[in-house]
Amino acid sequence: MSYKYWYFESVLSNKFINQVNKLAKLEKKKLAKIGAEVEDKKRRDSFVCFLSNQMIFDVIHPYIHVANKNAGWNFQWDRTEHAQYTEYNKNQHYGWHKDAWDEPYAKVDEPLTYGKIRKLSVSCSLNDSKEYKGGELQFDFSTPLEKNKVLTCKEIFKKGSIVVFPSYTYHRVTPVTKGVRRSLVLWNLGHPYV
Numbered sequence: 627m628s629y630k631y632w633y634f635e636s637v638l639s640n641k642f643i644n645q646v647n648k649l650a651k652l653e654k655k656k657l658a659k660i661g662a663e664v665e666d667k668k669r670r671d672s673f674v675c676f677l678s679n680q681m682i683f684d685v686i687h688p689y690i691h692v693a694n695k696n697a698g699w700n701f702q703w704d705r706t707e708h709a710q711y712t713e714y715n716k717n718q719h720y721g722w723h724k725d726a727w728d729e730p731y732a733k734v735d736e737p738l739t740y741g742k743i744r745k746l747s748v749s750c751s752l753n754d755s756k757e758y759k760g761g762e763l764q765f766d767f768s769t770p771l772e773k774n775k776v777l778t779c780k781e782i783f784k785k786g787s788i789v790v791f792p793s794y795t796y797h798r799v800t801p802v803t804k805g806v807r808r809s810l811v812l813w814n815l816g817h818p819y820v
Contacts, residue, residue, distance in 0.1 A: 630767055631779065631791035632693035638786035642685055643752050646810055649677050650711040658712070658720070671718040672799075676708040677810075683709075686788070686812060690746055693790035701745045701792070703816035705738055710811040711752075714761050719801040722766060726793035730818055742815040744793035750810040755783035758805030763789065766796040 653675035660670050683706055694701055714720075725747045731739040749763060763782055767775040782789045791797070793813060 628698035631789055632697040633781035634689055634788045635781055636784045636786045637788060638750060643786060646752060649679055650675055669721045672720060673713045675711050677711055678708045686748060689788050690748060690790055690814060694746060699792060701816060703745050703814045705742060705815040707813045712809045712811060714799060714802045714807040716804065717801055720799040722796050722798045724794050724796050725813055739815060743818050744813045745816045746790055746814040747793045748788060748790050748812040749782060751782050751785055751787045752808035752810055754785040758802055758807045760801050760803040761807035762800045764798050764800060
């Protein structure tokens with residue numbers, strides 16, 4: 627049996643979260659874009675910066691491996707892009723989207739990503755949902771036969787929780803209505819599916 631997503635509740639330590647927050651404070655946060663170029667606040671409105679500290683990957687990777695196996699996906703992957711630290715303030719959101727593209731990365735001058743695709747997406751809660759309202763991570767599992775199969779991922783409400791899901795899954799973050807939602811997102815790459 628294959629699961630649509632896999633989660634771990636409250637597994638990231640406060641020490642780890644504090645380290646991530648400190649790293650993010652050193653970076654200039656920019657308005658998030660769609661892809662690498664397009665600003666469209668109607669579709670995506672948040673502030674992001676990118677982190678490449680090895681400590682982040684050392685902590686998160688074991689959870690990705692467990693989720694990949696236990697969920698029954700068994701996707702081949704061997705690379706993680708820089709981690710995206712995201713802040714959603716009041717009225718900020720990210721509309722329906724998927725993280726995977728139809729074509730592999732094509733820049734030959736980037737050998738670590740060239741020819742690969744996003745396979746597993748990871749979202750980590752860096753603060754508790756009691757600190758904000760709205761900002762819910764939702765998945766759309768609708769099919770032509772089963773419409774309106776939108777599911778709110780309640781398992782990620784607690785600080786330090788992780789959710790792993792296939793990058794081709796449609797998902798969104800609903801508008802924050804109060805407070806600030808903080809998350810860490812990682813995309814894991816592998817060779818295209820055969």
